Amino acid sequence: MPVTSTTRVAVSEAFTRREDAGRRLAEDSERIAQACRAMAARFHQGGKLIVFGNGGAGTDASHVAVEFMHPVVVGKRALPAMALGNDAATVTGVGVRDGFAEVFAHQVRQWAGPADMALGISPDGDCANVLRGLEAAHDLGLFTMALVGGDGGAIARSPAAGQVLIAGSCDPAVVKEIHVTAYHVLWELVHVFHAQAAPAVGGSAGPEATR
Numbered sequence: 090m091p092v093t094s095t096t097r098v099a100v101s102e103a104f105t106r107r108e109d110a111g112r113r114l115a116e117d118s119e120r121i122a123q124a125c126r127a128m129a130a131r132f133h134q135g136g137k138l139i140v141f142g143n144g145g146a147g148t149d150a151s152h153v154a155v156e157f158m159h160p161v162v163v164g165k166r167a168l169p170a171m172a173l174g175n176d177a178a179t180v181t182g183v184g185v186r187d188g189f190a191e192v193f194a195h196q197v198r199q200w201a202g203p204a205d206m207a208l209g210i211s212p213d214g215d216c217a218n219v220l221r222g223l224e225a226a227h228d229l230g231l232f233t234m235a236l237v238g239g240d241g242g243a244i245a246r247s248p249a250a251g252q253v254l255i256a257g258s259c260d261p262a263v264v265k266e267i268h269v270t271a272y273h274v275l276w277e278l279v280h281v282f283h284a285q286a287a288p289a290v291g292g293s294a295g296p297e298a299t300r
Contacts, residue, residue, distance in 0.1 A: 106258060106260055106263050107263055107266060107267075109257070109258075110256055110257050110258040110263050110264075110266075110267045111267060111270065113255075113257040114254065114256065114257075114267055114270065114271060117254060117255075120252060120253075120254065121254065121271075121274060121275070121278065122278065123252065124234055124252040124254075124275065125275055125278035125279045125281070125282050126282045127206075127232050127252075128206055128232065128234075128275070128279045128282075129279050129280075129281075129282035129283040129285075130282075131204050131205065131206050131232055132168050132169075132279070132283055133283065134204040135202075135204055136169075136202065136204030136205045136206060136232075137168075137169035137170060137171065137202070137205050137206070138153070138154070138157055138168070138169070138170035138171070138205070138206045138207075138208060139170075139171055139173060139196075139197060139200060139201060139205055139206065139207045139208070139226070139231075140153045140154050140170065140171070140172045140173070140207075140208045140209075140210070141172065141173040141174060141193040141196075141197075141207075141208075141209055141210070141218075141219060141222050142174065142209065142210035142211060142216070142219060143174070143211075143216055143218065143219070145212070145261075145265060146210040146211060146212055146216075146219075146268075147172070147174035149210050149236075149265075149268055149269065149272065150172040150173070150174055150208075150210055151172040151174065151175055152269075152272070153170065153172070153208065153210075153272050153275075153276070154170040154171055154172040154175075155170075155172075156272075156273075156276050157169070157170035157276065157279075158170050160276075165280055166280075166283075168279070168283070171200070173192075173193050173196045173197070173200075173222070176196075179192075179196060180192045183195045183196070189217075189218055190217045190218045190221050191218070191221060192218050193209075193218050193219065193221060193222030193225075194218070194221040194222050194224065194225035195225075196222075197222050197225040197226050197229070197231075198225050198229070201225075201226060201229050201231055203229070203230055203231075205226075205231050205232075206231055206232040206233070206234070207222065207223060207226030207227075207231045207232070207233045207234070208233075208234045208235070208236070208272075209222055209223045209233075209234070209235045209236075209244065209250070210235070210236045210237075210268060211235065211236070211237050211238070211242065211244055212237070212238045212239075212261055212264050212265070212268075213237070213238055213239045213242050214235070214237035214238065214239055214240070214241045214242020214243060214244040214245050214255075215242035215243050215244070216244070219235070219244060220243055220244050220247060220249065223235060223244065223247065223249040223250050224247070224249040226249070227248070227249040227250075227251070232251060232252075233249060233250055233251040233252070234250065234251060234252040234253070234254070235250040235252070235253045235254070236254050236256070236268045236271055236272065237253060237254070237255055237256070238255065238256045238257075238258060238259070238261070238264030238267075238268070239255075239257075239258070239259050239264070240255070241253060241255045254271050256268055256271070
């Protein structure tokens with residue numbers, strides 16, 4: 090069955106949406122490098138990566154954590170990471186008692202150490218509990234970072250997010266795909282910097298948090 094011109098246009102537009110968002114991510118290379126350098130420094134100081142998000146972004150958080158903890162690339166060392174959505178009992182327990190907006194912030198306050206990092210993932214940048222988690226991390230002096238979509242939402246505008254990478258699309262499928270690319274790049278470059286001499290560690294409000 091021949092492919093119609095309408096189908097060709099639809100396929101072309103689908104790829105164009107992804108190319109545009111991917112290109113904008115690549116244009117953020119300096120910010121990505123800054124974030125990876127800062128994360129490598131924190132790992133050198135014994136810090137761990139704490140990742141969180143809701144729904145599909147929660148599965149991304151688990152994906153990030155397991156790739157740092159158990160690298161699929163032979164020869165890459167494991168680096169400590171955890172995803173806060175993995176413990177359903179804690180999430181639901183905090184949600185019932187304190188409200189769903191506190192499910193990540195509560196855990197950050199219990200788990201985080203001064204050298205740690207927090208990565209919040211939100212498809213539209215307006216997830217209240219992701220923002221609260223980043224705020225709690227920022228208050229504790231962690232390096233904070235967010236992967237968001239759309240125009241970045243409230244998270245991108247918040248000083249609690251030291252570094253923000255925006256998947257510039259309102260299409261949730263495109264945002265998801267760009268986020269996967271972004272955290273794979275983060276993982277790869279953190280290892281590059283980690284293999285070099287340990288850079289100085291700064292707080293999330295210091296030079297490493299330049300936006």
